[in-house]
Amino acid sequence: MIPEAVFRAEVAAWARRIGVEPKQVQLRAMKKKWASCSSKRAADL
Structure with missing residues (x-):
């Protein structure tokens, strides 16, 4: 894991x-993909 600031x-x-x-x-645990983005400018990695 990397530091939050990095x-x-x-x-x-x-x-x-x-x-x-x-x-x-x-940051989320995702089973089938590595990332997603929404139309509300939110990114889940």
């Missing part, structure tokens, strides 16, 4: 690279 910095860097501003980012 995770937040990585999310911010990728958001800038792809030109998005996520409203919410959550």
Whole structure:
């Protein structure tokens, strides 16, 4: 597991690279996929 500050910095860097501003980012255990995004700008990783 990585420190929360490192995770937040990585999310911010990728958001800038792809030109998005996520409203919410959550870490979740997912069985069938590695990530999902909603139309409300929420990302689950």
